[in-house]
Amino acid sequence: MDLAKASPAEVRSLIRAGELDKPTSGMCAPYAQANMAVLPKELAFDFLLFTQRNKVPCPVLDVTEAGSPVPKLVAPKADLRHDIPRYRIYRHGELTDEVTDAAPFWRDDLVAFLLGCSFSFEGPMIEAGLEIRHITDNHNVPMYKTNIECVPAGVFHGPMVVSMRPMKPADAIRAVQITTRMPFVHGAPIHIGDPEAIGISDIDKPDFGERSDIKPGEVPVFWACGVTPQAVAMAVKPEFMITHAPGYMFITDVLNSQLSIM
Template sequence: MSRTIKNDAAYQARLDARAGILTGPTASLALGHVQANLAILTKDLAHDFLRFCQRNPKSCPLVAVSETGDPSLPELGQDIDIRTDVPRYRVWRNGELVAEPTDIRDLWNDDLVAFLIGCSFSFEEAMLADGLPVRHIEQGSNVPMYRTNIPTVATGPFSGPLVVSMRPLKAADAIRAVQITSRFPSVHGAPVHLGNPSLIGIADINNPDYGDPVEIREGEIPVFWACGVTPQAVIANVRPEFCITHAPGHMLVTDLVNSSLAVI
């Protein structure tokens, strides 16, 4: 994957998160750069979670894995500190969400492994470049995300439902979106479902499990992509004693460039 020069918009976004200036969703931030979902687990669970990601590449495409106890990820960018550079985290104890801090330095220890998972924000750049609308960016909100009735492939203790993100599109635009996003398999690739949300277990499209609802206009259909928030739904099933994730939509902005992810 390609890197960009130092002191660019991605690096500044991380500095802003580190300083507590950036605490909100990162959609449309530092356009052109790969953003990543986060899951931090204790090393006793790390091997099984790595295998879970490998068996569920659509929802959990791995971008990087840290060394045990090391908060730096030099392959993803300049001076990254995973303890501070995500705008907002989620702390889980025994499967329950207990806090949403903007800094986890006081929680970090030498037993932790960070997993960075590809994010659909990367292929949104290609959609926008092709003239396709991305509603949550238009509305200045977080992308809507939903738990589904589609199971992931269970691995060790890890199992649970697929989470999807949704973008409403007209039928012709949805076909074009399939073509565009299919070129980005390392950030979820093509949609997993188009149309009727009840067929994948979504009862109320206007009430997402994560993120914000968006307007679905006349003549549009909801289009659903596998989502890197899936580990959070799985964590609710596994109920590990301790783990940390990103808050949905609040990503690590890396120095990698989206164009390097495309498969021609």
């Protein structure tokens, strides 16, 4: 099966059957993939408010009813307990398990948040002829903690995480235009140029993912990143949390083009 051309339901069905355990990058190309954070209901209001106050790094695509593993808006036939290839289980901020099925850990008081992912805007940039360095070089996107504080909400607080793509200035301008069309999936960059201006001391040492080459004449372009809510949730050390494993995303039934306003 060509996973890039497969339907989200087909790929989720392979994952659910335990026949697919690898990063989802490039699968079901036209469809939006999502980060997941699952928290006890007692933290759900604070976390939802945090995402509301930090819409750029934390673009919510769906929130389940407490106890339900079904993301009714973005994939009504999916089951979030089984349909992600790899999960991480955290207790009091410590990673205690990495598993391929979350059902044994699911509880009746859990609320799952699905958050937009930058895969959604990389496709339109590539279609517009822009080079995405980490895709060209086949490595994970570099991500950095910044000195930009998120707006706190209840118990949640922490720094914004950004992803970085090196570009020629003319391409950076085009990238601003393209990603501006996707305000519900991180939107336009939050910074172009000097990494130190946003608290990044060494551009060659990302906090997550892998470094990208920045060629002569290129500038680093920074977008708010969907890793922010995980980093923030970990800073707060909730009693219990389930997330996807980085790179092993949930594949929704929503087309990336549906998340674009133009």
